[in-house]
Each structure stands twice: as structure tokens, then as C-alpha cells.
Amino acid sequence: MKCMQRLMTVLVIAGILSVLIPEFGLAAVITSWNFNTIGIQAAPYNSPAPTTGTGTAISLGMTNNVNGGNTTSDDVLNVAGTTTPSFNENMWRIRGTANNGWYTHAAAVDAGDTNAEQQYSQGIELDASTAGYSNIQFSFDWYCTAQGIRDLQFQYNTNVANAAGWTNFGGTSPTGTYTGSDIGGGDFYNPTSPPGTISVDLSSIAAANNDPNFGIRLVSAFDSTGNVPGDYASNALDSNGHTVLYNNSSGNWRFDNLTFSGTAVPEPSSLMLAGIGIVSLLVSARRRVAN
Secondary structure (H helix, E strand, C coil): CHHHHHHHHHHHHHHHHHHHCCCCCCEEEEEEECHHHHCCECCCCCCCCCCECCCEEEEECCCECHHHCEEECCEEEEEECCCCCCCEEEEEEECEECCECCCCCCCCCCCCCCHHHHCCCCEEEEECCCCCEEEEEEEEEEEECCCCECEEEEEEECCCCCCCCCEECCCCCHHHCCEHHHHCCCEECCCCCCCCCEEEECCCCHHHCCCCCCEEEEEEECCCCCCCCCCHHHCCCCCCCCCCCECCCCCCEEEEEEEEEEEECCCHHHHHHHHHHHHHHHHHHHHHHHC
């Protein structure tokens, strides 16, 4: 009889824990944009709402004065792989009209601007609260067209209200592989196993945890090898064997499955309630055994 009582106590305690502190220690999606769920969208579709959670998505640098002027004009279209044609998914295409928007002098007003002025000026920004979560992760699918910008830089900001707070994460081009040239352009990143999702581990950034003002950017970068001297934005094609900065200036980037995730942290009140419930059960069980 006593063994049965102890077993029942253990089962009840387990039930309390499962109700009061769900997903404790397990990774969970915080906010996500899944364009296969959203479906095809005509331009302008410049700030899509997330399909999971809450957050804000915008494209950067597509409204500018270059090539006669551009206005942000994003959309969602179905994209098939080149290496693996049987694979396809809906993707958010970042561009401007009437002259595409992407340019070797992205935010330039004239052709005399330098690399330092224009780097990281085009791409996307995603803002999402990580309140209640730790061990923050971000993942995404990326497609670079054959004439798209070659290198991508991942940035984060622990206070998106601070325009100067954007910080490069993982070097000029994280792991040295987030580049259009690696996929030859005109295909998904890691096209042999689509969708070739890119995962970024932000668990080392303590300030990213439990942050209501967290954001990331995926932006165009200059050559990540350091082989290109001078103002290379004025020379997109290299005849000297250096790695090219851009495949061209008329392509675009496309994204899907943009996802913030993390480990859910139980609220102190939940832990306190769980503790009270467990102590009460243990006291009650001891009394029954004593009787």
C-alpha cells in the first residue's frame, strides 16, 4: 500500500511539473516567417507579418537614388532550385523598382562614394522580442540569383532603437561560406541538400537573452577574403584573379523560414507554484504513511 501511495505521489508531481513549467529546457520557436504558409504575394510586400509569434520584417536600402531612382517593391514568389530542380519553395524577394534597387554603390547618390560608406546598406532587418527565452538561435533559407550580391553579413542588435548598435557576428562573411559565389549564383545556399538552411548560434551573446528589443540583419558585404584592394565597388569584375565583390549589380536575394528560437525560461511564479505543490504533496504523503 505504501509503495502504491509513493508511486501516486511521483505521478502527481510529474503532472504538476508538466503543466506549470512546459517546454523547460527545450528549444522553441519564438518568431518565424514561413512564406510557404503565407503564399504568393504581389509587390509591394515590404513588411510581412510573421506566421508564428510577433515581430517586424523590413527590407533595407531598396529605396535609393541610384540608376535613376528606386522604390522598395518586395514580393513573394515560388523559387525552384537549379542544382536540384525538383525542390522549390515560396520566398520573399528583396528588390526595388523601377531599376531593381541593388547596386554596387547601394545607398550612393553619386559614383564617388567608397566601400566604407556603402557596406552593409542593403538586405533585410528582422526584429523580435526574446523575452522569456535564452540560448537564442536564428536560422534561414537563402537564395542568391546569378547576378546577385555575393557576400552576406549577419548582424545583431540588442536594442534596435539604437541605430549605432548593429554588430557583425561571425566575421565579414560568417564561416566564410554564406556567399552567392559558393553556390555559383542562381541557386539556394547548399543546393545539394535543399533548402540548405543556415543556422546561427547566438547563445554566446548574453544580452540577446530575455531581450524585448532584439533584432538581426542579413546585409550585403564586401569581399570576405581581404584580397581586394581599394574602392572595389567601382570595379565589380576583377581581371587580376581576385575574388569578385559582386556577381553583378542587377540580381537579388530571396529568403524563407526566417526563424528565431530559444530555450523557454520558466517564470519565477511558475517555479514557486510548482515548489509549493510538490512540498504539499510530500507532506501529505508522509502523513498518510505515518498513519
